[in-house]
Amino acid sequence: xxxxxxxxxxxxxxxxxxxxxxxxxxxxxxxxxxxxxxxxxxxxxxxxxxxxxxxxxxxxxxxxxxxxxxxxxxxxxxxxxxxxxxxxxxxxxxxxxxxxxxxxxxxxxxxxxxxxxxxxxxxxxxxxxxxxxxxxxxxxxxxxxxxxxxxxxxxxxxxxxxxxxxxxxxxxxxxxxxxxxxxxxxxxxxxxxxxxxxxxxxxx
Amino acid sequence: xxxxxxxxxxxxxxxxxxxxxxxxxxxxxxxxxxxxxxxxxxxxxxxxxxxxxxxxxxxxxxxxxxxxxxxxxxxxxxxxxxxxxxxxxxxxxxxxxxxxxxxxxxxxxxxxxxxxxxxxxxxxxxxxxxxxxxxxxxxxxxxxxxxxxxxxxxxxxxxxxxxxxxxxxxxxxxxxxxxxxxxxxxxxxxxxxxxxxxxxxxxx
Numbered sequence: 001x002x003x004x005x006x007x008x009x010x011x012x013x014x015x016x017x018x019x020x021x022x023x024x025x026x027x028x029x030x031x032x033x034x035x036x037x038x039x040x041x042x043x044x045x046x047x048x049x050x051x052x053x054x055x056x057x058x059x060x061x062x063x064x065x066x067x068x069x070x071x072x073x074x075x076x077x078x079x080x081x082x083x084x085x086x087x088x089x090x091x092x093x094x095x096x097x098x099x100x101x102x103x104x105x106x107x108x109x110x111x112x113x114x115x116x117x118x119x120x121x122x123x124x125x126x127x128x129x130x131x132x133x134x135x136x137x138x139x140x141x142x143x144x145x146x147x148x149x150x151x152x153x154x155x156x157x158x159x160x161x162x163x164x165x166x167x168x169x170x171x172x173x174x175x176x177x178x179x180x181x182x183x184x185x186x187x188x189x190x191x192x193x194x195x196x197x198x199x200x201x202x203x204x
Numbered sequence: 205x206x207x208x209x210x211x212x213x214x215x216x217x218x219x220x221x222x223x224x225x226x227x228x229x230x231x232x233x234x235x236x237x238x239x240x241x242x243x244x245x246x247x248x249x250x251x252x253x254x255x256x257x258x259x260x261x262x263x264x265x266x267x268x269x270x271x272x273x274x275x276x277x278x279x280x281x282x283x284x285x286x287x288x289x290x291x292x293x294x295x296x297x298x299x300x301x302x303x304x305x306x307x308x309x310x311x312x313x314x315x316x317x318x319x320x321x322x323x324x325x326x327x328x329x330x331x332x333x334x335x336x337x338x339x340x341x342x343x344x345x346x347x348x349x350x351x352x353x354x355x356x357x358x359x360x361x362x363x364x365x366x367x368x369x370x371x372x373x374x375x376x377x378x379x380x381x382x383x384x385x386x387x388x389x390x391x392x393x394x395x396x397x398x399x400x401x402x403x404x405x406x407x408x
Contacts, residue, residue: 015251015254016254021263021265024261051219054220054225061304089276092275093276093297096265096276097304099265100263100265100306102304102306122275
């Protein structure tokens with residue numbers, strides 16, 4: 001049993017390394033960055049993936065609007081500068097979680113390639129795994145779903161600069177995983193992600 | 205073996221809860237907030253504590269100037285407003301880590317009671333454990349140590365608003381743990397923290 005809590009403190013010097021943590025919790029950290037239109041299914045996939053990983057014994061943690069916009073980013077609005085800073089901060093938090101050994105599930109529209117590339121770079125500079133998952137869904141399908149009624153409000157002009165309506169969504173140019181969410185089942189999407197994580201030995 | 209990675213995905217609905225995560229990694233999350241003067245020994249204690257927890261099979265993660273000031277807070281300076289925002293963001297990150305089930309070791313001077321109380325509140329509002337650890341050290345002792353040569357520079361006026369020199373350090377009014385770092389050994393300090401964590405059943 002490798003996750004044994006011993007009752008003795010044995011004194012050793014030195015910082016606990018990334019490798020130490022990986023060995024302790026028997027997994028490697030990675031940031032899974034889900035990008036796509038509002039209503040494309042990012043959160044649904046993240047919740048199902050979190051559950052599937054849990055059932056397999058892996059610790060993951062979801063970062064999403066619920067715990068970010070109301071917390072660390074509550075002092076940010078929706079201006080261009082604030083959106084950029086929003087993604088930058090989430091990228092830095094993801095990096096810390098991944099460094100801690102957690103499988104980090106970040107689901108945010110993150111419409112701009114440049115901002116996503118900055119997050120990728122933040123990870124790669126520290127030798128941490130960053131996986132961009134494009135949750136690809138036709139605007140019509142996302143708008144039809146409209147789980148939060150946001151498209152309706154954007155069409156009425158009640159929300160400005162809404163991605164897909166009056167603000168662009170830049171399609172990922174090199175995502176590690178490409179899911180067609182208006183054609184695939186959530187189960188298949190989760191299986192595809194898990195298969196990829198196994199292949200690159202995040203799940204062993 | 206409770207931290208078993210199964211090879212089958214069994215489908216279950218619903219979000220993974222805090223309790224689920226605690227069960228999976230067999231520990232409860234908690235934020236251990238180390239506050240004290242520059243040079244009081246906060247980081248030294250955090251590094252030794254991280255090692256001791258690791259040896260006992262517990263996953264902890266250190267947040268400190270190295271990974272925060274160069275990352276998520278790299279766009280903050282040392283004005284009053286920026287210092288407050290610095291602590292607020294660290295508090296929010298600590299909260300997320302603790303929510304994930306990690307024993308979070310945050311070591312920052314954090315000189316103002318009000319800012320520390322905000323961090324405490326952020327945790328308590330979400331039912332998360334926050335433990336304030338006062339790393340108490342006489343100014344003379346900290347200045348004598350001066351591991352980074354900062355006191356020398358502050359005395360010369362090269363650094364303004366330096367805590368203890370020309371900016372106040374507000375002594376914690378209700379810390380859960382009070383360590384006298386210029387009289388205790390690091391080993392004793394770590395033992396005292398571990399004893400406390402056992403008593404409140406963070407370590408079981």
